[in-house]
Amino acid sequence: MVCRVLVVISLLLSLVSCEKEQDKVEDGVSLELAKERKANIGGVTYKLYFSIPADRSEAIMAESTIFFELFDLVPVILDFKEAKENILAVTSSDGRKVPYTFKNEHIIIQPEHLKKGRNELVIQFKAGESSLNRSDDMLYTLLVPDRCRTLMPCFDQPDIKARFKLTLKIPSRWRAVANGEPVRTEYFNDYKLYEFEETKPLSTYLFAFTVGRFSYVERYVGGRWIGIYHRETDTSKINASIPVIAREVSHALDWMENYTGIRYPFDVYNVVAIPDFQYGGMEHPGAVYYRASTMFLDRNADLSAWMKRSDVIAHETAHMWFGDYVTMRWFNDVWLKEVFAGFMSDKIMTQLYPDVNHRLNFFLNHYEPALRTDRTKGTHPILQELDNLKDAGTLYGDIIYHKAPIVMRMLEREISERRLQIGLQRYLRRWSYSNADWDELIKLLESTTGQDLQAWNEIWIKESGAPVIEFQKNGIVMTDESGKNRVWPQAVSVFWDYMGLKRTLIPLRDSLTPFRYGAAVVLPDGDVMGYGCFLPTDFSIRFLDDELGNLNDPLYRAVAWQALYEGVLHKKVKGEFFLKLCIKHLPQEKNNLVVNRTLSFLKIIYSTYLDEGSRQLIQDDLERFCINMVNNKAEGKNKKSYFNTLLSICSSPKSCSYLSSVLKGEQDLPEDVTINEQDKISIAFNLVLRDTSVYEDTKAYIMRTVKNKDLLDRFEYVYPSLSGDKQVRDSVFNALLVRENRVNEVWVEECLRWLNHPRRRMEAEGYVPKLLGALQEIQQTGDIFFPGSWLSAGLAGHTSKNVYTMVNSFLEKHANYPQNLKLKILSNSDHLRRLHSEEENRDRLK
Template identity: 40%
Template sequence: MKNVFWNLFGCLLLVGCTQVSSDLAVPGVSKKLAEHRKITVSDLKYDLKFVIPGHRNNPVEGEVGISFRLPQKEDVILDFREDAEKIREVKVNGVSSAYRFENEHLLIPAQETVAGENRLSIIFRAGDQSLNRNEDYLYTLLVPDRARTLFPCFDQPDLKARFTLSLEVPSGWEAVSNAPLKESMEKNGRMKIVFAETEPLSTYLFSFVTGNFQRESFAEEGRHISVYHRETELQKQKQLPEIARQVFAALKWMEAYTAIPYPFAKYDLVILPGFQFGGMEHTGATLYNDKRMFLPEHPTVNEELGRAELIAHETAHMWFGDYVTMKWFDDVWTKEVFANYFAARMVEPLFPAVNHKLSALKGFYPAAYSEDRTAGSNAIKQELGNLNNAGLIYGQIVYNKAPVVMQMLVERMGEERFREGIRNYLKSYAYSNADWGNLIQILDRYTPEDLTTWSRVWVNEKGMPEIAVKREKEQVWLMQKDPFGRDICWPQHVGILLVKGDSSRILDVNLNERMTKLSGVDDFDYILPGYAGKGYGYFRPDTASLKWCLGHIREFTDPLARMSAVMILNENRIQGQVQPADFLNALLTCLPFEENPLLYSSLLSYVVSTVRNSVVSEKDIRRTEEVLLGLSRKGEQGEQRLGAFRALLNIFRTPECTAEVYRIWEKQKPFEALLLSEADYRKMAYELAVRLPEKAREIIAVQENRITNPDRQREFQYIARAVNPEETVRDSLFRSLLKAENRRIEPWTCSVLRYLNHPLRQKQALKYIRPSLEILQEIQRTGDIFFPKNWVSSCLDGHRSIQAADSVRIFLEEHPDYPSLLKNKILQSADPLFRFANRQAN
């Protein structure tokens, strides 16, 4: 009778309410749930409070007030990916709630809500996963769906909210968040710090950092920024004014391009040791990796460009990503493409002596090809049903293929019309959300081109075309082939070099069909498609043209043409059309004469990848070592010497070369004008410990004593365990990485995994492959967005054997229903291994 009464009472209460089907409350944040909440939840605000203890093992207590409007009484589903026990109290509109906790969600019953404004008050214990806690500092990193691991919230990008935050931290700690400091007070050895309200932000952009940091402030033309860091070396601290100058320059450039003033209250940055990414674009508290920001005393052009592009990238995100945000993470590329595309342009005035077209070709294409050529290739825009897989959307296709496609779009529209369209887009969706379709609809107004049809192939389809030259009697055709057999044609302009004797001619071919006839070219001896970086794909010249190209790289006087020739040869090496020994010989012949620093570094990277990914003879190894050692001694510039020596450290094998590297490391007396940094000596110590096991403990002990910065010493101690000469010790270390608490600092963990799977220890490391793959789904669940791919790559990059390839293939065969996004990461990482094994088997 009692149950009947309460069931009837419950039904009466539900009159005038809307109940949300429980199938929305599945683990993660489903697209269906997100779409429902977007329709019903509005005027969202979070008022957050966290109590940060002095010891990292003590829990962080939190409280959040969430206010929002509903059109009618209905169930409310909040996201919280933590144990139910961490919820201490929930009140709805001032009354204790009869909430349920189910599948990572807090479910508030409809009868507790009202039509109009609602207020939730939740006391909880914060999750640790995204707090990144260290002994004397911590930082949050909540992209893409990790806000729900920290506090209960509506964790989806298109429910923007205003945040207020107060922190209680140990006395003496600094604190920085999205908004400016409002007030702070000290009492009983603790600091209470209150921040002002933010502009509308997506949950993944909310952030705070607190701990022992140094703070330096800079000003330019009335604008102020602060830099928080932990660096102790004076040489690195002296770089802070230049870092600030580049931030100011990037802000100024973006304001001029968009005609929109910086849309947030402040721009502060925090430089962190062991940070998982290069940077993260939190408004007012942008995070940066210390190795990318603090350069060696004598940085290379690549290092200087890299830092400036990183700063520009994160600054561009303030407009593209923060001010206008994608609706759903399947369109995450729409923020990354603008960040990388505009970053490449923003650094141009900072480095007037650099060939920036060459820099873009070198920066975007090889990285994009590294994934696009594989069986794990994915479209720029991928299907995403649940945010718990959003981290797997990221990759080289998003970061590097997308800017190539964006440049094609600009060329189709024209620069001025593109700029007008972008300004319209930003104004139309200010502090709101948009998807690629919204952008294309706006850009379509500024051009007669059919952008929708064009983008369908380039954005929504995976892979890249194979573009081959075919001669038939007196006719020459450019053939476009889809490697996935879908009969797709990628419309694009392709540059073609025609050579006859000592004369040459260049064509620009508009490739719109699968077969394009080239008129009047049949009497040319050699035909090279993809010339000067014009066109995207695997370009396959005929055998004679490939052979000619191998012998004439130095004769391409234009650096852009020279770079594209090397890229074409490398792709054909990978595809088995060029012998590795021939390509390596061509590279080593060109290296001593290459004067362009960007091209020189690319030649070195191709030398390393060819040696590591191919079967090369002992004679070829010795010649490679001799050339690189010779350039380390007598390169025309210090940067050339340094680049050659760093390349050498990745491939040296012979006893003679090992003895020379050991001498340099032990005496700390490199060749004249070879300006080595502490990082170079750490790298030498790791590599020498692998090659000289009898001296490994001594090498590690000596190098550790040379390091003075406590954060870098901690990093060295963590990584050096992987070069221990005892296999049982390394086995124990590997097993420890299978526990999440032992892999908290992801870049360091990947370094450990790489040394455990070092190319010179492949046989002993075969046993690590299977368990590394078996734990990959757990790695995805507990790690940040780049960790799954980096974990697999760190394990597989050192392996080149049929047995290693079989380990991966058998795992995939035994898991036919393995999640496709994660499977792609395995296929991308294993591609060089599979190709090596296939060549060995054949």
């Protein structure tokens, strides 16, 4: 009798436990679920098989054998964001069927079908394809941050690391690359089998493979083999780029090994150059993805293009240690892997380009990109909150990629370069092939240095926003626009004129810092110890108009242009004046990095911050300026920058005729200006936008003269968005709202930019409500940067009060809208706020 009671009680407790597990399971991966799984599951290995047919309409059949240790006998919950029908069978190691429940994107297996200790489950399934970027002759996985569960059943959280043993069946003419090294390849009539070596422990978001028609080359550099998979067809680009890519990967690996004191922690390094890849790069060990157009450059590429390639190689390589070897515990700390990848890449670049002003490069790489979000109402702290991994993609953006490196450089100055290096070496050794969070690292740095870093941590890491800094009669004033009266401790450079140009460094520790030398110009410190929106006064505007060319350090010329641009955004400087300053001062500017950043400001001001009358008044001067710089005045590598600026601003028949002649090869250009196939397509798009009567002829010309298949595929997808027929453009926009038509997000973004181009902004206003309405689905179905790109491409071209009202109305009607997406809307519509908020306030006061 007692035994029966005990059995009944045991069954009841088991049922209660199961019900609790069922209640706890929600879509995505909740923080609660992740913590419980981490406490109970370890030693995971995935033995995987995928059969990939040549016909992309056919399903990909797959099998996963999952080995894991179970510490307590509790239900096991696997993540699988696909239909239940995709699960074909779940069995044990001896072939017995294992019962399971499928609920809210999870496979739930009860304790009675498991055992304490080592378990083995075999799952046959149809692979999910929402994160398989699949075209006719290529397929690549992209599983960051929580997309492994869209491909296969798994424990999809960064702190349950696993080993992956992969076998792929692919068409016989394709190649395959994955995290591990190929250990066996078998050839059959119409397919072949690749078997890859088991990996070191990896987080699920780092699992990757790519298959398709690729060329493959390898180079032996610095005592190691570097493999390069690519689809480039331009032999001059291939010959110019392959040696440089291999050399720079090897250099980055050597530098990281020296800095960390740890050998490259993975077995193989392959570069995979993917046409129109969604990101600049992705750090999968063994199969590092890069955007092909960044990697393969023509012989006349300018310094900015070379440095962009070097920077992304250094960044992704640094991730092998910071992010892959040691990974954040939860994606709220995603900034932690990004900040050190960016921080290390800046250091690597210093050795790679000894003749470049790297203080300048750091400023240009991070300062304006950080403020692009931090000066808006859509800003957020570096360290963010995250309750569910399904929302992890919304955490990515300019703050973690650009403000975080600025802040980390401040920390390095605070505790010393050597102490930071020692602390990071301890961090990597302590959590090798494992996980750690920011709190653990900051405590380790405090123990290494003996310094209390909590006040610094609070204002720079856990608080959002940037101060506004300007010179007033009584000194240097720091303002917190949020109204919280916060102070960001930092140092700034002050220029003043007393018997010659003087500069001094002044620390700011309060909202008012007296300055006794009279009127002055306050700018961020050249070593980027200062950060904020530095506003010019009437005196500083006159001063820079006269003295900008006399600032010998190109860094301070870049800082001055940044301050003037900030003045335009804050309505302290007129847009027309800024453009006239460009025409006046840029002919004397030799530095390619300063030229490119200033021209980017010029293009934004021209399209966004000038009214139509002002634009027409300065149009001829700007076009003439650009053409003269291309043909005569600019330094060799700068000529292409001015050509691309002309492409953006051209309007007159004369400039369009000039560009048409360039497209057809009828216009003589300086030898420093090379027009490649990508350039031809860009010229074609811009010409058709301005004169739709040439639509068909231009299309025929491009189809006849461009040979690269990937470029032609992109051209055919994007081209209808330039049609002169609004019904055609409407149909393109409506097609983009359908998920199946958004396979290539880079192409989608380009379509949106042309559909909402400033020249079409009036006709495109009707797209805005649907654009905003689709954002949640875009976040749920797209890759991590896509929500921001979707908004930027759709809103950047608009300047009307009507669109500003649409955005505000949308936010008012959706009071409970997801906070991170709301912030992205506010950030990407900030130009509308700056154009119309004062007018709106005046209307309210009437």
